[in-house]
Amino acid sequence: MTTHTELDLRHYGHAEAPAIRELLLDVHDEVYEGVDDPLAPRDEFARFVDGWSAKESFACVIAYDQEQPVGYAYGAPLTPGGATWWAKVTPALPEAFTVETEGRTFALSELMVRGPWRGTGASARIHDALVRARPEHRATLLVHKEHHKVRALYTSWGYETVGEAVPFEGAPELCAMVLALR
Template identity: 50%
Template sequence: MTTGIEIRHYTGGQSTELRPLLLEVYAEVYAAAALSDPFASPDRFAEGLDHWSARPGWSCVVGYDGEQPVGYAYGAPLPSGSRWWGGLLTDVPADVVAETGIRTFALSELMVREPWRKTGTARRLHDPLLTARREERATLLVDQDHPKVHALYESWGWTTLGGLRPRLDDAPLFHAMLLGLPVAP
């Protein structure tokens, strides 16, 4: 393992060729969780990946240590009328959750394989994904059972909007977070 991580960018047109790699890394990172949590199953993740990667504006960054993938981050803009905010448990003004299709980039996934955790790799994936975005803000969901992850995002400038439970079977309770864009390179 080195700290010289190379970041490679991908778009929706490359998602089919990238899919096996993303699924393989997910299966490794979430192997323990998938044993007891149906929301973490690889099949469910594959469905979500296919949904996200088919969206207009989908973007993904993959970090490599040599030719070894160390992790990735991906997301897409929220469409007008998005259901993203449908499970919000906190009252907020309607204009805060109004989507236009170009207002908010949803960071759907960010994961790092075990040997590269606590090396700054997550930030090395996060920043390049968001730096080039043209939306005014980004959003993500953090499982409320992971306070260290929540605190990490806060240290990167994310703020908590409120609690959110997606309208999906077996979905955990999340913190919905926002970050103003652009992110400084």
């Protein structure tokens, strides 16, 4: 475990996405090395990075410790009229909950921290730097149902589980969680 506690939290958007793409993939490769997950291979994960970062509203925070990348979080607001995020959540959620309007929901797609910085509070600091200052009313994320420690961490940050989903073929069973921001 590293003893460094000072993190340099840098914000990036859609325009900077090409410049940070390889770093995002490299950190992912390190974090998921040896993990038996069909979405863990670099080429599979690259599709997610490219899809999210192609959004004009893409937002990312990368933390550095003395110029070493510690980890990152990224996501984007859900689009008005597009309730696909909620479509496969069971039990089905009320329409009033799933209707997306401008500024309603920020979707946190990824949050990961490299091994030496786990247990140091880095994940909370990265998360908060990205999510807590968002103008949206709430944040949402999907987390592996079997990752009990990670789910407990999100719960400790104020997220509540609203259902479960398998959003696409080949995805594991995930828990949909929501955090009130306003």
